Amino acid sequence: MNAEIERLQRHDFGALSTFITRYQRRLFRYLVRMVNDSNIAGDLFQQTWIRVMERIRQYNQDKSFESWLFSIAHNLAVDHLRRRQPQSLEESEFVEPLTCPDPSALEQLVSLERSEVLAGAFSSLPALYREVLVLKFEEEMKLEEIADLLGARLSTVKSRLSRGLERLRKQFEESYPQKTKI
Amino acid sequence: MRTHQSMQASLPLAAAGELSREEQFLVEEHLKGCPDCTCEFARLQQVITELRFLPDPRLPDYLLERTLMGAEQHAANSKERRGENILLTGAVAMGWLSNLAVWLFSGYALGNDYASWWLRLAASMVLSWSTAGVAAVLLSCQRRIERRSYVLAS
Secondary structure (H helix, E strand, O other), X not given: OHHHHHHHHOXXXXXXXXXXXXXXXXXXXXXXXHHOOHHHHHHHHHHHHHHHHHXXXXXXXXXXXXXXXXXXXXXXXXXXXXXXXXXOOOOOOOOOOOOOOOHHHHHHOHHHHHHHHHHHHHHOOOHHHHHHHHHHHHOOXXXXXHHHHHOOOHHHHHXXXXXXXXXXXXXXXXXXXXXXXX | OOOHHHHHHHHHHHHOOOOOHHHHHHHHHHHHOOHHHHHHHHHHHHXXXXXXXXXXXXXXXXXXXXXXXXXXXXXXXXXXXXXXXXXXXHHHHHHHHHHHHHHHHHHHHHOOOHHHHHHHHHHHHXXXXXXXXXXXXXXXXXXXXXXXXHHHHO
């Protein structure tokens, strides 16, 4: 990894290609979850790597490259959300229209639909909560890492995780009540 | 003794496995005697499990290629800007140095009386404008060379 970082610091585009290939799925997924739009996520993805190349000499190799990369993407996504709608970090700025098919179709496609409904409920959460949930459950980061990446206190991250999960559960149950009763 | 409400508030973090061992133990003890919290806890766990398996968004076509091309273009533009900045800094430094040299030399040659001050000032002005002209010509030559190499490369 260190040798690859050094190649990147020499602005070797072959090394950049290796890094993009390695992280593209996760980084793109994170950006889509943040901005709820794959076209914008694509632009932010490109800007993230441009910024990586600009700042790679400032990267401290004692820290994880992954966290550094995601913190760059986080800053760009937050800037975008603030430009688009100043309050969008706090409030849900985009709600995917959810269509609930009739019960017979539900019987056939239960698991696929559940995950579609969950994805819809997830995308309607405020970006602050979505971000922590993505980093925790999809990227499997520790809360300390997330706090470091977001530049927030651990207690703040815990509170966002707790509220995010609670809101997601409620919204999921409202969108899909018949299948969430245990 | 913790209340039902405080236990209920701890359920999301308990389901995420982010409580300390003691707190987790307290929540588990509470769950044994509270069907409402047990039900909510199970739902939270279910949501977390499904959250881990949300379908990934499809990667756009040519994302890697587009990103690489964008990064290369950005690097080329930065290099060009750096070159221009170096040229401009050099021209400004040269202008100041030559002005200073003319001022000192003309002072030595013409003396320091009031009439020669105007001559010296005029010479400095001419030199400043000449330097600015040379810098502009140099920059335009550089741009022309870059445009030519870009056309040849493409």
